[in-house]
Amino acid sequence: KDMLTKSTVKTGLFKRRVIHVARRFGALKKWADFSNVSLQKVVTSFEGTPIYEEGLKEVFSKDLDADNLVHVLKMIHDGEVELQAVETCGYATPVARVGIERVSMKTDLIPPERMRAVLVESAKARLLNETGNFICTNCWSYSEMIRINDLPDKPKCPRCGSNSLGLLKVEEERALSLVDKKGEKLVKSEEKLRGFAVETAELTARYGKPAAVGLSARKVTSKDIASVLQKEPKLTDKFYELVLEVERKTLSKRFS
Template sequence: HLLSELTGGSVAITTDPYKIVLRSELLNHQQVLEILRNRPLEELRSALKEAVERSHFFAWRLVQVAKRMGVLDREAEITAPVVQKLQTALRATPAHQEAYREVVEKDLDVEQTFRVLEKIREGEVEVVDLGKRKEPTPVASLFWKQPAFYLEPVAPKRMRALILASARARLVSEVRVLACVECLQYVEEKKMYELDERPSCPLCGSRRLGMADSTEEEVREALELRRKGRSTKLWRELLGSAKLLERSGKLAALALAGRGVRPEAAQRILSAAGEFGDRFIELVVEEERRALFRSFLSGRSSLKPE
């Protein structure tokens, strides 16, 4: 919102749990830094409120509230001009206030956003300027590798559905190596959708199948070392996952297929959601976010001078 005012042009934006992407021919990183570091906090709070009221999130909520209150016919055709007129007509009304309340409670965490801005000023959160880079950062590169992307907000209900559908498709397509920790002979790479509901070793029939995000060669080596009485980190990983797969089958494998999801986190997911539904996927995505944050903190620690 402030960047659009500052540049005098439109600034396109897209977000996901890991990043915010801004794009404009008139925008540079110094302008972003200036707002984050130097603008008065009260100006930022006011701008946040105005940005919420101009967002697609607010427009979508306002339409829903207007329909619930009978201000707008439930079968009315909703077009951009209709929404604009609705926003003008309902300003400073209970419908406007209710829509704003729902947005900040369900869609956009305004208070936490403002708290982050405060922490930047207080030095608790550091803003790092990487300058102009020839290559995007690892997190940013995931965005640019997408075959298509749209730099605009999506209505909250649709956004949630898209995120869940995307995560569901990704999880069932993940590839992992399965190994039998009973006979120590069976090793096979599998896609999650190829698994039986209760997978078992085709050689000995045991349900004690471990799973790892490693190569078949690495897993075979870990099993060979185990046969010689040695316990490796990968072997312990296989044992931990085998306990979950023995109890919960394919569902456990899907939880462990989340990026960076550890066995203890997978157990929490399985305890909270007993089927492969929206709640299960939301919990996996949340654990993936935590894993990414841990990785980020670990990377920063390794960069600290001795």
């Protein structure tokens, strides 16, 4: 099954399913169609998300007959079924022709002018649906889990009115430990967490919601997002492109 899954995710059929699921989830606009550029980047951007898993689930339930495929392969292996080569003089067989007609190679492609828009829409949907642990670094009396999309443009602490809200991507219990101790007399791990809170709070105080959106990206640092915000402080297409670029660079460093 693992080998079949690894092979399946490389197919145009799987990519098409992911795109359809992404449209249903609202992660991609319905106008995104296919033409000249590989969709691998788009599909990869959904890895680890419900969209990716649902796409895989639909391929196995609607497009493939995995159980019978394994059964036939076993029969071939055991010699119960014999394979014969058919000379076609370069022409597709009737069965192959049906497959070619039904699964057009165009399902792997998207117009270059729309690739940028598709990637931006994907990033926007993903980042705005992230949830962060926001903690006030001014009074240390407030901590709350909030979906990024639900944030106001200039988030404030409901207790003291400060704009200094740090964003921590940790379990709620860990953030609450800082509130319980009012940010003081902390153990080493809590001191480190406090440092992250203060760093991110400086960005949210200055840039508001765009800072929170950027900080919700994968494996990024406060320094990474500060650089993005200096170039584009608003939630524009350029902002999301810059965040995607930071994510790509971070990912490449991990595997270099």
